[in-house]
Amino acid sequence: MQILWANIGYYADCCLIPFYRLTGYALTDYFIGTFVLGMICVAVGELTVSLALKLNKRYLDELKAEIETKEQLSFNAYKAGDQRSYKALNKQATDAWGKQFFTMAAYSAGILWPLPFALAWLNMRFQAVDFPLAFPLSLLFGPSVGYTFTFIPIYILGRIIFKYLRPWLPYFRGVQSLLDKQKVKEAG
């Protein structure tokens, strides 16, 4: 098994290390390389979840329709002051909401699965590297921090940038139009 992980690590090195040597300035290169790694995580995660949404669209639409019906009825009951019906419908909707809740939770895995692999690779390459912190950050986080401290904010930045890039990227352009249609449908 160690051989497998070592091979994966080797291929990851081949793809990523060039970005960590771009300018020759260690800190700048670290941020460039880590940003590229973060963007790869974002793109792979988005690709996975978009495929999942397409494959399971029918199931998700059915679930959504069931929830919407129950929701509508329940609020009509509440509005009419019919507490008994409101509570009954609320209870009945629990199953549908529960299903949707856990399905969405599982889809989160589809978006975020590249993250731990990226952290594992960073751990292999940068575990021994400490980033000294200046005051006042040093007061809060200690004199130095590790790779996680920099990677997570860079990944979040990558997600924000990707959101704006999506309408211009091949394949993701289609995903964006699907999301836009969904938005219009929900608003209507």
Add this chain to the structure above:
Amino acid sequence: MRNRRVHWMLCWLVIFGLVVMPAMMAAPAFAESLSDAIAKAAKGTEAGQIDPDGAKGYLGIPGGPQLNPIIGLLWAVWVGWIFSTVGAFGGIMAGVGHITIYGLGSYAKTFKTSAPDLNKFLTDSIRVSNQWLVGLSALISSINYQRQKRLVPALGFFLGIGALFATLLIVFTTAGKIKFSQYQGYFGLCVFLIGGFMIYEMSPRGQASKKEAQAAAKAFENTIKSKGDILDQGVKTLKWSLAKTEISFFGQKFSFSPLWAFFGGFLISAVASFIGVGGGFLYVPFLTSVVGLPMFVVAGTSALSVLIGMIFSIFNFMVLKGVMVHWPLIGVELIGIFVGSMIGPRTGKYIPAKVLKGIFIFLALFIGLRYTLRGFFGINIV
């Protein structure tokens, strides 16, 4: 405007929880790191000893267990399948994977007397690995529910304050102090609790209440022909104070007591942080029955509560106490959960809901009994 203020309050809560409070209490940080624990352990090739020449395994421990990613993936597919067909029991099964299936529990147990620090460090690692899976799952759910305006930020804020104090309490009183056997015992009791919920739902009383609800809902459905005029959509916080907070959803007003939310958040997060589960199975009945909110906002708000609790807990365990997780295992598990959740909706419909629930009640009783007896009394039933 009010909503924006509540969002800011939530942001400040997270900053306060992750930065200020831990900074004030950070003195004992990293007291028991993995390398310290390994250094203290007896050296040798017997069980309960560290073999310095052995291949690096779990967390890079020399001679530690070599995790098989195929087994990890297959088990996680099963967890994902449960998530998308049954729901809450998936988190428990993820925990069972870490404890039993990957062999981490039995490995930790070998150090019970020979290297207690390592035993406790591995226990914390198992707890935090569970929390990573739950926390990451809750993250995207919370964002989606927020987009749909189905979160109650004010409620999340009060639950979050409770969660903050609870996780700090749990981390500082239990990190590096809980033996694996104790953890296994408490985990078993927690599974019993979930099993109890499931049995109640299947019991004549639980079924009768469900039928009654179905009948009432059907009757109302028949009387309403039109969809009605829905004036406004999404959650809005109308008024919030320590005594009573009012929200509106679809133009209807609901109120709740922030103090109840605080105590609920505290108790549920304490259990969730200690056991290493999300606590969604406790949040949902708490928010619907005690706080009295409609299910339509409960799902999102409980996802947010789970997320806040998990962020605090993971941060405190990992940053303040130096607990580590095996990243490749978490990654493989996320892939498996995702694959399982894709298969779930396509296959789950062929198994009647009652049969499914029956299977999971059996599993809950079996796992609960096995872990409780083994953890607290050292009795091995299988």
